[in-house]
Amino acid sequence: MSVLDALNQAAAAYASAIKHQPKNPRFHFLLATVLEELYYAAEIYGLKKKNEEEGIDTCSAKATGKDEEIQAICKLHGFTGRTSLEQQLKALDMEYHQLKEQGQSGRADYIQNLYAWKSKQAGKSGVISLDEENPLTQAFLKYKDALSLDLHNWLYHFHVGRHLLLQKQTKEALMFLQNALGLQPASAITRCYVGLAFLEQDGGPGARTQESVTYLQQGMEKLLNDLVTQEGSGLLLAENPLCIFNTQLLSGFVKFGKLLETLSNRFSLTLMSSHQVLHM
Structure with missing residues (x-):
C-alpha cells in the first residue's frame, strides 16, 4: 500500500463515519486533516498517482x-x-x-x-485558490463544518483562520484566530498565527506591532524547541503546523525578521535581533 492509498482509505473511513454521525464535529475535523495531508503529499513530497503523473504538463x-x-x-x-x-x-x-x-x-x-x-x-504563487477539486479546499470546507457544529472549540477556529490567511483574507482570518486565542490563551501556535495575521494586514501591524513581535517570537522559540525535542514528529502536518515544512509560517518569520530591522530597540521584550531571526 502506498502513502496515498493509506490517506485515501483514511479519508473514506472518516467520510463513512460522517455519513453515520453527520453532527459529530470530530469526524469532520479528522477528515479535514487527512484531506490537507493529501495536498501536502503532492505539493511537498511530490507523491501523485500514475495517471496524474502522466497528465502533468x-x-x-x-x-x-x-x-x-x-x-x-x-x-x-x-x-x-x-x-x-x-x-x-x-x-x-x-x-x-x-x-x-x-x-x-x-x-x-x-x-x-x-x-x-x-x-x-x-x-x-502563494495564494490558495478555491478549486473544489483541490484537497486543500475540501479540507477548508470540512474545518468550517466542524466549527459550525462546535463553536467553542479553539482548534476549529484556529484551522479556519489559518486557511483564510492562506487565501489572503486577512481580516476574516484574524477574527477566527483571535477567537481561538480567546478560547486557548496558552496555545503558542495560535499566538504565533495571530502575530502573523497582524503582520499581514494592509499597512502592517500598526498599533499592534509589539503584540505581533512578541507572539511571533514565541512561535519561533517553540518551533526551535520542537526541532530539538522532536515533539510532534509523528503527527500529520495539519495536526502540527508549527514545523519546518510549513512554508506559510516560514515566510511569516522572514517578514518578522525584516520588521525587526525597522524597529531598532523600541521593544525591550524582543530578545532576538533581526539578524538572529533571519539567520535561523
Missing part, C-alpha cells in the same frame, strides 16, 4: 502557448496590457459563459481546462 513550450492564448482571450474581453492573474481568470470565466450561451460546449470545456490550469498557478 512539463513542457514549457505548451505552457507558453497556453499563456499566449489566455492573453488573447483577455484582449477580447477588454483586459489589455500586463494582466493580473485575477483578470486572466475573470476573462476565462467570461469566455466560458459566452461559449456556453453560443452552444459551443466543446470549446467551453477547453476554456474550463485552461481556467483550472491557471488556478493551479494561483496556488503556487
